[in-house]
Amino acid sequence: MSDVTSLSFVRRDLLAERPAPVKTTGFIGLMRTRLFNSPTNILLTVVGALLLWFTIVPSVKFLMVDAVWTGQDRTACLPENAGFVVGACWPYIQAKLPQLIYGFYPEAERWRVNVTFLLSAVLLVPLLVPRLPAKGINASLFFVAFPVVAFFLLYGGGIKGFGLSWTTGLLQLFDESIIGAGQALLNLSKTSAIGPLLWSLGSLIMLVGTAISWLVFPLTWLSDHIQGTAQPVWIDFAVTAAIVSLVAFVLGGGVRAGGRALVTSVAVFIGIAVVIQLMGLDRGGLPVVSTNLWGGLLVTLVVSVTGIVTSLPIGIALALGRRSTIPLIRIFSITFIEFWRGVPLITVLFFATYMLPLFLPGNFSVDGLVRALIGIALFTGAYQAENVRGGLAAIPRGQSEAAAALGLSWWKTTSLIVLPQALRHVIPNLVNSFISLFKDTSLVSIVALFDLLGSLRASFSDPKWSTPSTAFTGFAFAGIIYFVFCFGMSRYSLFVEHRLNAHRRN
Numbered sequence: 031m032s033d034v035t036s037l038s039f040v041r042r043d044l045l046a047e048r049p050a051p052v053k054t055t056g057f058i059g060l061m062r063t064r065l066f067n068s069p070t071n072i073l074l075t076v077v078g079a080l081l082l083w084f085t086i087v088p089s090v091k092f093l094m095v096d097a098v099w100t101g102q103d104r105t106a107c108l109p110e111n112a113g114f115v116v117g118a119c120w121p122y123i124q125a126k127l128p129q130l131i132y133g134f135y136p137e138a139e140r141w142r143v144n145v146t147f148l149l150s151a152v153l154l155v156p157l158l159v160p161r162l163p164a165k166g167i168n169a170s171l172f173f174v175a176f177p178v179v180a181f182f183l184l185y186g187g188g189i190k191g192f193g194l195s196w197t198t199g200l201l202q203l204f205d206e207s208i209i210g211a212g213q214a215l216l217n218l219s220k221t222s223a224i225g226p227l228l229w230s231l232g233s234l235i236m237l238v239g240t241a242i243s244w245l246v247f248p249l250t251w252l253s254d255h256i257q258g259t260a261q262p263v264w265i266d267f268a269v270t271a272a273i274v275s276l277v278a279f280v281l282g283g284g285v286r287a288g289g290r291a292l293v294t295s296v297a298v299f300i301g302i303a304v305v306i307q308l309m310g311l312d313r314g315g316l317p318v319v320s321t322n323l324w325g326g327l328l329v330t331l332v333v334s335v336t337g338i339v340t341s342l343p344i345g346i347a348l349a350l351g352r353r354s355t356i357p358l359i360r361i362f363s364i365t366f367i368e369f370w371r372g373v374p375l376i377t378v379l380f381f382a383t384y385m386l387p388l389f390l391p392g393n394f395s396v397d398g399l400v401r402a403l404i405g406i407a408l409f410t411g412a413y414q415a416e417n418v419r420g421g422l423a424a425i426p427r428g429q430s431e432a433a434a435a436l437g438l439s440w441w442k443t444t445s446l447i448v449l450p451q452a453l454r455h456v457i458p459n460l461v462n463s464f465i466s467l468f469k470d471t472s473l474v475s476i477v478a479l480f481d482l483l484g485s486l487r488a489s490f491s492d493p494k495w496s497t498p499s500t501a502f503t504g505f506a507f508a509g510i511i512y513f514v515f516c517f518g519m520s521r522y523s524l525f526v527e528h529r530l531n532a533h534r535r536n
Contacts, residue, residue, distance in 0.1 A: 119499045130489070132327075149176060158522065184319065204242070209236060212234075215229075215231055216228075337471075344415070347415075348411060366412065379476060382401045398479065402479060410467050414463055421452030422449075425455075460523075461520065
């Protein structure tokens with residue numbers, strides 16, 4: 031027992047207190063672990079702080095502290111009249127704000143631009159909020175109905191006929207182009223070394239054009255009869271609705287599916303009838319405002335939104351075509367992508383604006399803004415194709431093989447399994463292209479389209495507001511607008527990416 035007692039140990043003194051753990055959270059923790067944890071980081075922190083001091087402080091001083099907020103003309107923004115060092119001249123922005131938003135759009139008709147902006151916001155905001163229902167109807171209204179309503183709101187004018195007149199006109203133009211190409215090949219075959227091949231190809235194209243003309247003949251006769259007898263637009267409307275609804279019922283497949291297609295078609299045409307009646311399109315519509323009067327933020331948004339909406343489907347189609355097993359489709363997609371990616375956007379705009387009319391028939395003309403929109407859509411679509419192709423390459427082959435084992439067709443496999451996953455992978459790349467496109471819209475001023483920067487530069491010529499700070503104020507205001515839109519797209523893309531990849535977070 032004594033041996034056990036001698037081997038026991040009882041501490042009589044308390045241990046010294048340990049130092050508190052180093053704080054790694056909060057502002058102090060950030061400074062300790064990220065900003066001043068090494069000599070290199072200390073140097074970088076000091077340099078960064080100096081850069082911020084010499085950039086942000088003068089900017090705030092120019093835009094806020096030394097700025098002039100009220101005035102009627104340039105005299106309020108001159109240093110000798112203000113009595114201090116003058117910063118930004120905000121009265122100039124207040125005076126030129128309508129020009130920066132609407133361009134030279136007639137003042138009495140600017141309510142149409144405001145209604146268009148309001149409709150776009152009402153349809154777009156619910157589409158961007160995931161929790162709101164009826165996404166299919168909302169998307170259909172925004173991507174299908176809204177462009178038509180916006181066109182008649184912004185451009186004006188009415189309709190002389192409806193679907194039959196438009197459809198037959200486009201089909202006749204397409205048929206004339208095909209027959210003209212075939213005739214050119216036949217004429218070239220008489221003097222070319224590969225005459226038999228060109229003659230065969232030209233004859234085949236002429237045969238296709240003749241077949242199309244025979245198919246278009248009944249529609250052309252019916253359209254000419256309606257217009258020749260001076261029938262009201264509602265006759266053309268009713269005939270078009272009946273033909274489209276009948277085709278939708280036949281192609282629907284079965285009474286139940288065909289019935290749903292028929293009801294959908296009738297509902298669409300009823301909506302179109304309401305729009306025609308409300309806007310008076312059958313009575314001449316709104317006054318026509320030519321696109322050469324459009325400008326400012328209006329043109330910037332029209333060009334950017336149209337380019338963003340149209341370039342993504344083009345990019346998806348080209349990306350799928352580049353991976354196609356059909357040589358003709360694959361070669362065409364590769365050639366298209368490499369060609370448009372190999373030329374600058376300025377060249378594309380010049381080509382679309384000044385050279386595209388040379389390739390169109392003599393009785394067919396395209397508006398200057400539409401030509402720029404076509405060029406931008408094709409140019410951006412080529413870049414989007416490579417983004418989408420990168421996402422498609424990231425999908426394992428087992429996904430397609432599993433879908434094939436379940437009996438799914440190529441279309442269902444691509445649209446339901448492969449493509450959604452591919453687009454989720456490339457959200458940052460897609461939004462990066464959208465942001466770049468939004469900023470590149472300023473290049474349209476080179477082809478006589480006054481976007482936001484074009485209207486801004488045009489406002490500098492007003493001698494009433496000619497001051498040393500006018501240009502700096504204008505470009506600062508334009509930079510703020512571009513930053514707000516681009517930063518908004520960037521943050522929303524992060525939100526979408528975070529939400530779609532929630533299953534990958536631990």
